[in-house]
Structure formats: C-alpha cells, structure tokens
Amino acid sequence: MIMNDIAESGLTLDRGPRVLLDAVGQDPAGPLSVGIAGPGGHGKTALLTELARVHQRAGIAVRTIAPQPGEAVDPDTVVLVDDAHLLDDARVEVLLRLVATRRHRLVVAHRPWPRSAALSELVDALRRDGQAMLLTPFTREQTAAYLAGTPELGRRDDLVDFVHTQTGGVPRDVERLARGLAGTDTRTGAVVNPPRSVVAEFGPDLDVQPTAVQRLLLAVAAGGTLPVSMLGALVDREPAAVDDLIATTRAAGLLGADGRLTPIVRRAVTTLSPTTERNAVCRRLTELQLARGGVVLPLVRSLLAVGALSDCPVTTLTAAANEALADEPAFAAELFAAATAAGHPAGAKQALAAALAGNLDDALRLADRLLATAAPPDRREAAVVAATALAHRGHVGRSVELYRWAGTASATSFATVGAIATGDLGVTAEPPPGDPTGEPSTMHASAARLTATGVRDSVSGPPTAALSALVQAAALLEPDGRAALLPDSPAALAALTAVHCGELEIAERVLHRALAGGVGGPLMARRHRLLQAWILMVRGETHAATERLATVTLDGRQLESRDLLFAAAIRMGVSRRNSDLGALKRGWGQALEAVVRHPVDLFTLLPLGELAIAGARLGDLARLEPYLIQGRALLSRLGDPPLWSVPLRWSGLHAAILTAEPATADEHVTALLAAADHSRYAAVVAAAAQSWVEVLRGDVDPIRVEAAARGLHDTGLCWDGARLAGQAAIRTADRRAMTTLLECARALQGRPSGGPAPATGASTTRVAGPTQQGLSDREYEVAELVLAGLTYREIGDRLFISAKTVEHHVARMRNRLNCANRTELLALLRTLVADRASDTAGQPWPQRAVR
Numbered sequence: 001m002i003m004n005d006i007a008e009s010g011l012t013l014d015r016g017p018r019v020l021l022d023a024v025g026q027d028p029a030g031p032l033s034v035g036i037a038g039p040g041g042h043g044k045t046a047l048l049t050e051l052a053r054v055h056q057r058a059g060i061a062v063r064t065i066a067p068q069p070g071e072a073v074d075p076d077t078v079v080l081v082d083d084a085h086l087l088d089d090a091r092v093e094v095l096l097r098l099v100a101t102r103r104h105r106l107v108v109a110h111r112p113w114p115r116s117a118a119l120s121e122l123v124d125a126l127r128r129d130g131q132a133m134l135l136t137p138f139t140r141e142q143t144a145a146y147l148a149g150t151p152e153l154g155r156r157d158d159l160v161d162f163v164h165t166q167t168g169g170v171p172r173d174v175e176r177l178a179r180g181l182a183g184t185d186t187r188t189g190a191v192v193n194p195p196r197s198v199v200a201e202f203g204p205d206l207d208v209q210p211t212a213v214q215r216l217l218l219a220v221a222a223g224g225t226l227p228v229s230m231l232g233a234l235v236d237r238e239p240a241a242v243d244d245l246i247a248t249t250r251a252a253g254l255l256g257a258d259g260r261l262t263p264i265v266r267r268a269v270t271t272l273s274p275t276t277e278r279n280a281v282c283r284r285l286t287e288l289q290l291a292r293g294g295v296v297l298p299l300v301r302s303l304l305a306v307g308a309l310s311d312c313p314v315t316t317l318t319a320a321a322n323e324a325l326a327d328e329p330a331f332a333a334e335l336f337a338a339a340t341a342a343g344h345p346a347g348a349k350q351a352l353a354a355a356l357a358g359n360l361d362d363a364l365r366l367a368d369r370l371l372a373t374a375a376p377p378d379r380r381e382a383a384v385v386a387a388t389a390l391a392h393r394g395h396v397g398r399s400v401e402l403y404r405w406a407g408t409a410s411a412t413s414f415a416t417v418g419a420i421a422t423g424d425l426g427v428t429a430e431p432p433p434g435d436p437t438g439e440p441s442t443m444h445a446s447a448a449r450l451t452a453t454g455v456r457d458s459v460s461g462p463p464t465a466a467l468s469a470l471v472q473a474a475a476l477l478e479p480d481g482r483a484a485l486l487p488d489s490p491a492a493l494a495a496l497t498a499v500h501c502g503e504l505e506i507a508e509r510v511l512h513r514a515l516a517g518g519v520g521g522p523l524m525a526r527r528h529r530l531l532q533a534w535i536l537m538v539r540g541e542t543h544a545a546t547e548r549l550a551t552v553t554l555d556g557r558q559l560e561s562r563d564l565l566f567a568a569a570i571r572m573g574v575s576r577r578n579s580d581l582g583a584l585k586r587g588w589g590q591a592l593e594a595v596v597r598h599p600v601d602l603f604t605l606l607p608l609g610e611l612a613i614a615g616a617r618l619g620d621l622a623r624l625e626p627y628l629i630q631g632r633a634l635l636s637r638l639g640d641p642p643l644w645s646v647p648l649r650w651s652g653l654h655a656a657i658l659t660a661e662p663a664t665a666d667e668h669v670t671a672l673l674a675a676a677d678h679s680r681y682a683a684v685v686a687a688a689a690q691s692w693v694e695v696l697r698g699d700v701d702p703i704r705v706e707a708a709a710r711g712l713h714d715t716g717l718c719w720d721g722a723r724l725a726g727q728a729a730i731r732t733a734d735r736r737a738m739t740t741l742l743e744c745a746r747a748l749q750g751r752p753s754g755g756p757a758p759a760t761g762a763s764t765t766r767v768a769g770p771t772q773q774g775l776s777d778r779e780y781e782v783a784e785l786v787l788a789g790l791t792y793r794e795i796g797d798r799l800f801i802s803a804k805t806v807e808h809h810v811a812r813m814r815n816r817l818n819c820a821n822r823t824e825l826l827a828l829l830r831t832l833v834a835d836r837a838s839d840t841a842g843q844p845w846p847q848r849a850v851r
Contacts, residue, residue: 012146016133017047024051028058032078032105033130035123037112041172041253042135044109048080051107066091075103084110085119092118099125113251137169146174152182162191168262170253176201177264194264202268216245217254218281221269223299225259230288286316297323314344322349326483329356329521348381355485356521358557360389380406384485391487394561394598396422399487413448414487417455421601423637444484447476451490459641463501463679470494474510481519489514489524495531496603500643502681502715504535526552530566540719542574561598568594569607572614577719579830588618600630602644609651616658642678650685657696669693684711688724695728702737706744713748722749726831775813775832782809783829
C-alpha cells in the first residue's frame with residue numbers, strides 16, 4: 001500500500017528513503033529516530049511531507065515545529081523538524097533531550113553546513129538511537145523515472161540526458177527544469193538551453209546568499225575550479241573563511257561536491273547577477289590570474305559558454321587570444337575581434353590568427369591596414385602575414401618583396417624560397433648583417449633557413465641533400481609548429497621533393513607527422529592532405545585518393561589558388577586512371593580555371609604536368625600550352641634541374657603519346673635519357689620512357705619492359721608501371737611474352753609497392769592484357785556501353801541487336817580475357833577502351849631511333 005502512495009505523490013526516492021517510508025507505513029506507531037542530511041534542493045522537505053502524510057493517514061498526530069525550551073511534547077505525537085541547521089542551540093538542546101528519553105518519535109532534517117556543536121551532538125544521538133540518512137542527487141535512471149511521470153516529456157532519452165546534464169541530478173533543479181520543459185514544445189528538435197523562466201526561478205536562491213557567496217559563485221561560474229588562494233583574494237577572506245564559504249555554498253545546493261556548478265546554475269549565476277558585479281569579478285579574476293602567471297583562456301571560455309563574453313575586460317580577451325593562438329587560431333581571431341570591438345586597436349597578432357585559421361581575406365585586410373598605420377614592429381609582423389597570404393594565393397613576386405622588407409631571419413629565408421620558386425637564383429638565404437629586429441635563432445628561424453637551403457639544393461645540388469635538409473626542417477617544427485605562419489611548410493616541400501625523387505614512403509611519413517603535430521595550423525593542413533591524396537593517386541589507389549581529397553573541404557571554406565590547382569589535378573588524375581571520360585570532361589573547365597588563377601611556379605609543375613596529360617586525352621592540350629611554355633622557361637632559368645624537370649618531361653611524354661606526336665615524344669625521351677644519371681628515379685623514368693616509345697612502335701622486348709614496369713612500381717608509379725606492362729601485352733605477337741607481361745601487369749596493379757605478389761586465385765583487379773586476338777570493333781562498342789552503365793536491353797537498342805546478343809558478347813569477352821568475375825572484366829575493359837581511344841586507334845608509330 002505504501003508504495004502506491006509514494007507513486008501517487010510523485011516522489012522519486014533512493015533506496016534509503018524508500019525503506020524508511022515502507023517501515024513507517026507498516027508500523028506507524030513504531031520507534032522512530034532519524035536524522036536526514038542533504039544540501040538544499042535535495043528533497044528533505046518533500047520526504048518530511050510524505051512522512052507526515054503517512055502518519056496522518058494512520059491517525060497519528062504530527063508536529064512540524066521544533067519545541068521551545070520548557071515546552072511539553074506529547075510522546076504520541078511525531079515530531080518532524082525541517083532546517084534544523086537554522087535553530088539556535090537552546091531549541092537543538094530540546095530536541096536532544098527528546099532523543100535521550102527514548103519515548104518520542106523524531107525526524108530531524110538539516111543541511112550539512114552550518115553545523116554547530118549542539119547540532120553535531122544531536123546528529124550523533126540520532127545516529128546512535130536510530131539512523132542517519134544522506135540525500136544525494138538523482139542518478140540518470142532516477143531522473144528518467146521522474147520525467148516519465150510528466151506526460152508532456154515521456155521517456156525521450158535526449159530529454160533525460162539534457163535534464164540530467166543540466167541539473168546534475170539535483171531534485172529541486174530537475175523538478176524546475178521538467179516543469180519548464182513541459183510548458184514548451186520540445187518536439188521541434190533538440191533542446192539546447194533551459195527556458196528563461198526556469199533560470200529565473202533561481203533568483204530567490206541567489207538573492208538570499210551573502211555577498212561573499214555571490215562573488216564566489218560568479219568566480220566559479222567564470223573560472224571553473226579555482227585555488228583557495230585566488231578565491232580568498234577575490235572575496236577578501238582568509239583561507240579558513242573561504243572553506244566556510246565553499247561549504248555554505250555546497251549546503252545551499254548551488255555548488256557540487258566537485259567544486260563545480262551545474263550548467264543550469266552557472267547560467268543562472270551569470271545571467272541573474274548584476275552586470276557591474278559580474279564585470280568586477282571577471283576583471284579581478286583576470287588580474288589575479290595574470291599576476292600569478294596563470295592562464296585566462298578557461299575563464300573566457302566559461303563566460304562564452306553562458307553568453308557573457310562581452311563582460312570580459314580587453315586585457316582578458318587579448319591574453320586569452322594569445323593563449324588560444326597556437327591550438328585554436330580561429331577562436332583566437334574571434335577573441336581578438338571582440339577586443340577590437342571593445343576599443344582595443346587591432347594588432348599584428350589578430351592578422352596572424354586570421355591567417356593561421358585560413359581566413360586569408362581578413363588576414364590581408366588587417367595586414368594591409370597595419371602596413372599603412374602601425375608602429376614599425378607591428379608593420380614588420382604585418383608584412384610577414386601579408387607575404388604569407390599572398391604566397392598561398394599565387395602572388396609569389398609580391399610575397400618575396402614583403403618578406404625582404406620585413407628583414408627577419410625567417411622572412412629572408414622565405415624570400416629565398418619564393419624567389420627560387422619563380423626562377424630567381426640570385427637571392428641569398430642569409431639574413432642581412434645587423435638584423436634590425438634582433439630576431440634570435442629560434443626553431444622557426446632555423447627551420448626556415450634549412451628550408452631555403454633544401455630548396456636551393458633541389459635545383460643546384462644532389463637530391464639527397466635537398467631531401468635531407470627539408471626533412472630536417474620539417475622535424476624542427478613538429479614539436480611546436482602550430483602557430484608557425486608558413487608560405488609553404490617544410491613538410492610539404494619535403495614531400496614534393498620526395499615525390500620527384502620517387503621516395504613516396506618518406507613523403508607519406510613526413511606528411512603524417514606534420515598533420516599529427518598540426519604544423520602551420522589549419523592554413524597548412526589542407527596542403528598536407530592534398531599531397532597525401534596526390535601520393536595515393538600516383539600509386540593507383542584512386543578510391544583512397546578521392547576519400548582523402550574529400551577531407552580537404554570538410555570545413556566548408558573555399559580553397560586558395562594553389563590548393564585549388566592541386567585539388568583539380570587530383571580529380572582529373574583520378575578520373576584518367578579510372579578511364580572515366582565523362583568525369584574528365586566535366587572537370588576540365590574547373591581545372592583550366594585553377595591553372596589561370598595560379599601563376600606557374602616551381603612547386604606547381606607537378607599538377608600542371610598531370611593536367612597536360614588530361615588535356616591531351618580530351619584533345620584540348622593547346623589551351624594549356626602557354627602555361628607549359630612558362631614552366632619550361634622557369635626551369636631553363638634555373639638551369640633545367642633534373643629533380644624538377646624529369647616529372648614534367650614524363651608528363652609531356654604521355655601527353656605527346658595521346659596527341660600522336662612521335663617527334664615530341666622522342667624529344668622528351670632524349671631529355672629523360674640525358675638526365676638519367678642524376679638519380680635512381682630519373683634513371684627508372686628514362687628507361688620506362690624509352691620502353692614505352694618502343695612498345696608503341698611495336699618493338700616489344702618483354703624482359704626490358706617488365707624491368708621498366710617494375711622499376712616504375714618500385715619508385716611509387718604503380719599505375720604507370722602496370723599500364724606499361726599492359727600496353728606491351730596488347731601489342732606483342734608472342735603469346736608467351738603476352739602472358740608474361742599480362743601477369744606482370746596484374747601483379748603490379750594488385751599489390752602495394754614492395755609488397756608480395758597476390759597468391760594464385762586471389763581476387764585482384766586485373767590490368768590491360770587481352771588474348772592475342774584482342775577485341776573486335778563490335779566488342780569494343782559493347783564494352784564502351786557496358787562501362788557507361790547501360791543495361792543489355794539499352795545497349796541492344798543502341799546497336800540494333802537483341803539483349804541476348806549483347807549478353808553473348810559480354811560472356812565471350814569475359815572468357816577470352818580470362819576474367820574470373822564481372823569486377824575483373826569491367827576493370828580490364830576500362831583499360832582496354834581507354835587504350836584504344838588514346839593510342840591513335842591502335843596504329844603503330846613509325847620506327848625511329850631514340851638516342
């Protein structure tokens with residue numbers, strides 16, 4: 001019966017109170033000596049009310065006021081006393097005597113603090129003669145049970161989580177928030193903030209608190225858990241007195257046992273407190289934190305969470321912005337902007353934060369303003385910001401000018417990198433004598449100098465020296481490079497150099513470390529991910545390359561011109577390797593726009609070469625020719641460095657093959673052979689180029705072709721190696737050679753560089769290599785339509801044959817091409833159709849000696 005009464009009352013009780021009510025319900029006249037402790041809002045009054053109701057229903061008189069000294073108390077009356085912590089010692093002594101007689105039934109509820117000696121003695125007596133009970137916050141399950149009793153809320157998990165998180169399970173706050181939510185429409189979406197009416201209900205609880213407690217609450221709301229020494233200075237109290245204040249605040253149910261405020265209480269404290277008092281506390285906390293060398297960012301973050309950021313003093317905002325600069329440049333820029341709105345003049349750090357966050361529009365606008373109006377130190381920093389932003393947007397010449405004007409060691413090194421990128425070798429990497437800025441040799445400066453050395457070595461020294469210097473520069477920035485503002489990161493340049501050397505594993509590792517360390521902030525993260533996607537594309541892992549490319553624009557920001565060029569080249573390169581002519585056509589316009597937007601420089605020759613092959617495939621290479629001429633002229637000014645010229649020659653060779661220009665192809669082969677002694681990569685590419693031209697002329701040496709194909713694969717050009725073997729397999733009349741080359745192509749396509757070949761029978765994607773007879777013209781027509789996604793009936797309608805005939809053509813192609821399943825057939829047909837379309841209708845090239 002008692003459990004039904006509890007359910008009707010709407011109480012949600014823990015095990016202890018339930019057992020107590022059950023025992024009283026079974027024997028209302030039995031002994032009763034209970035002390036109930038709990039902070040405010042934890043259900044003491046509700047439990048006493050329920051005990052009174054149970055006794056009254058049993059016909060037993062209930063007294064709810066503590067007796068005065070000398071007042072007689074009927075032993076048959078149950079005494080229920082609430083808020084015993086507010087009683088004076090005399091009345092507590094009366095209750096203590098009632099317990100001592102062992103004739104009275106007594107329940108006393110009180111807060112944990114304040115606790116006088118008399119109250120402590122009473123609590124101990126109640127525990128000895130009966131029981132002591134501590135009321136605690138609701139568990140999540142209890143919160144759910146309470147909300148289940150509100151029809152408007154029901155049992156929605158999202159509402160349970162919201163209410164429990166906001167209130168920390170404090171029963172009073174759960175009841176307030178549930179009542180407020182019941183009066184609103186919660187069906188339209190997730191609840192983010194408590195209703196204002198609920199927050200307002202905390203006003204009386206806060207108003208009755210002493211001024212010191214109110215200031216304490218404001219401090220905790222702003223700064224989270226704070227040391228007692230800071231709180232003491234804030235409220236002008238000794239540490240012992242601060243402990244008393246904390247205990248009082250906890251006893252009121254406003255401060256959790258962990259010293260934190262629940263979200264709903266924090267919102268109430270910050271929104272209901274007087275603005276002047278809130279500002280004074282915030283300002284004082286900032287002064288105390290800065291004086292002790294502490295951080296203010298958590299303080300500002302707490303104020304932002306409750307919409308009170310405007311209360312922060314300018315000094316607090318700028319200090320927090322500087323703290324956030326390395327890890328959260330976008331947040332730092334927001335804080336700098338808030339400080340500027342509050343009257344603080346914009347500085348170079350604000351432009352730096354915008355640049356690191358990738359917001360180059362704001363960075364350039366601020367930097368340009370500072371260049372015209374700021375003091376010399378800020379002007380120098382603003383010049384570096386503007387130079388970096390311009391480098392990312394392709395204005396390398398103007399960037400070099402600003403770096404030179406800034407004159408720091410780092411800026412001078414970056415000027416060298418930019419000058420070499422545009423074909424100027426006359427810039428020194430050493431800082432000017434008597435550097436006016438007095439910049440010390442920091443890790444940033446050392447990394448910049450090593451970067452300049454590495455780039456210079458890449459055009460005038462051995463590739464190993466260049467790669468070593470750039471990898472070392474990247475390593476210098478890894479420990480603390482998040483706030484390093486870079487026109488191009490050492491990691492990106494090291495990866496580019498490694499790609500040009502055929503050292504893709506080194507490129508992958510250096511990019512992985514740069515991303516893990518956040519080098520260069522969000523501004524450089526896109527560059528690093530794009531180069532990762534490039535490496536995957538070169539290996540022939542087109543699906544993975546596409547997935548990596550998709551991560552570059554997840555933040556919704558537009559790509560800057562250099563990144564846009566690489567992204568366009570990757571899309572076209574993936575489409576070409578997938579033989580997706582439709583995607584090539586769709587992406588060509590955007591690719592051309594990307595080329596136009598970014599002037600040709602040394603570090604964009606790689607995507608330019610890839611787009612040249614795509615343009616040749618589409619029959620539109622002429623539109624790229626002016627930019628290719630610029631690229632070749634740039635390399636000529638640098639002395640035609642093999643490290644940078646070999647990949648462009650390799651791309652030029654394939655473009656010439658696609659446009660059926662044997663003389664141009666021979667020219668590229670000759671140049672590649674002349675550079676073969678420069679590096680292992682150059683030698684591999686030269687041998688492969690020579691084999692490719694020989695294959696196209698019908699001169700297939702299976703041993704040389706396989707060696708060249710495997711060489712390409714081992715240097716990371718996996719797709720190219722497999723395709724070379726496949727091309728040779730198509731053109732040889734020797735069935736044994738065809739079989740050997742076909743298996744080579746399949747193995748190179750089916751395993752990563754350096755990995756084992758797939759076992760016999762393994763499911764791998766097979767690359768070019770039909771039987772000796774090849775496919776008929778009709779079978780090529782069917783294959784093209786199958787690859788376009790048409791059904792057999794649709795193909796039949798196009799070719800004026802029956803669907804059954806189409807099915808026979810497909811089955812015959814699968815058997816003749818020795819494909820284990822439809823997936824292998826589609827992959828092989830894709831390559832065959834692309835080869836047929838690209839290799840001048842299969843006609844052999846005229847014989848010509850290649851030196």
